[in-house]
Amino acid sequence: MAIGLIIIGDEILSGRRVDQHFPKVVQLLAARGLQLAWAEILADDPARITATLKRTFASDDIVFCCGGIGATPDDHTRLAAADALGLPLVLHEQGKANIQQRIVQMGREAGHEVDLNSAENLHRLKMAEFAQGAALIPNPYNNIAGFALHKHYFVPGFPVMAWPMIEWVLDHHYADLFNRAPHLEQSVLVYETAESALTPLMVEIEARYPRVKVFSLPSVGDANTRRHIELGVKGEPAQTLTAFEHMVAELNKLKVEFNNI
Missing domain, CATH: 3.30.70 (Alpha-Beta Plaits)
Incomplete structure (x- = not known):
């Protein structure tokens, strides 16, 4: 069973930021006796992301995808994953609850009450809109979850969030694969x-x-x-x-x- 990595972001391809995910994922896998089979870097291009995911969903690969799951106009990964599978985007109720909990927590830390129905806070709920049937990947940094579909695991582009989320997926779903092939x-x-x-x-x-x-x-x-x-x-x-x-x-x-x- 091959393991692949997709890294999404114009900022990587333009050189504004240096990718950190590739070496870290290699390290996380090696610590568990696993190895990365392939990696791709994609621009914030909805058509290209969708086409790539159609291809990888059709494989039997385990795929980690970093980036593009926020709620800004250049975040296309959530919709691209749904389109690649021909599924609708739906609001995940537990994902919604996680985001609202985070909003309330941030308000308390700032010393003021929040309006969960404000335009800004309603827009934040887009980060819980996933393809129908998606499962959540817990985010220990801010509790705003990633999502999983068909052995594909979608996490934020921020390393501080992405890396523990990838570790969680490996340890909770693929521990049976660890160190199976001595090397x-x-x-x-x-x-x-x-x-x-x-x-x-x-x-x-x-x-x-x-x-x-x-x-x-x-x-x-x-x-x-x-x-x-x-x-x-x-x-x-x-x-x-x-x-x-x-x-x-x-x-x-x-x-x-x-x-x-």
């Missing part, structure tokens, strides 16, 4: 060698050890290191250990300079 990774730094010279070895290792993947990460070097390639193997632990020993032995035969990491 090992080992690599060396190979110096001053062309990647093409190592390719036959990489092909041989993947052919011989089907539960292992080879990776090659070239670097031109910097002030602290020479030109090198991080060459490694990853996958099922027992085969990875054997594949790594084989790789080291072949590197010695090639008489290339390398160091273990």
Whole structure:
């Protein structure tokens, strides 16, 4: 079962903000023995968001979607998710209650009573309008929930909210997947060698050890290191250990300079 990530926001694509979700989601998954299979960054474009969600809803993937679930004109994710499934947007009663509770709390903290029927506060309820049948994802930061549909989990763009919500989804819905596939990774730094010279070895290792993947990460070097390639193997632990020993032995035969990491 693949896990995907969708990040939504013009500000990411324009460079006004640097995405933080991708590395954090990779970290959250790795801590549970899981791995991200794909990621996409989308603009605040309703048609593109809808088309992307139609495609991902049709898959069997677990998908986390960050951003665009607020109530401002550039927040399109809630409607796009409904459109992608051909479902109406409806006001979620518990989501509504959560928002109203938050409004009252903020009013008390500011020292004044609130009018839940004011235009501003009625507009805030749009954040509880989800595709019919959606379930809530609790938001520990301000109690304004995200929503879940068909193994897709929609959370705000704010990291302080999104990350604990993603953790909650993983821990409450997918704990049975944690650490099901033991994983090992080992690599060396190979110096001053062309990647093409190592390719036959990489092909041989993947052919011989089907539960292992080879990776090659070239670097031109910097002030602290020479030109090198991080060459490694990853996958099922027992085969990875054997594949790594084989790789080291072949590197010695090639008489290339390398160091273990």
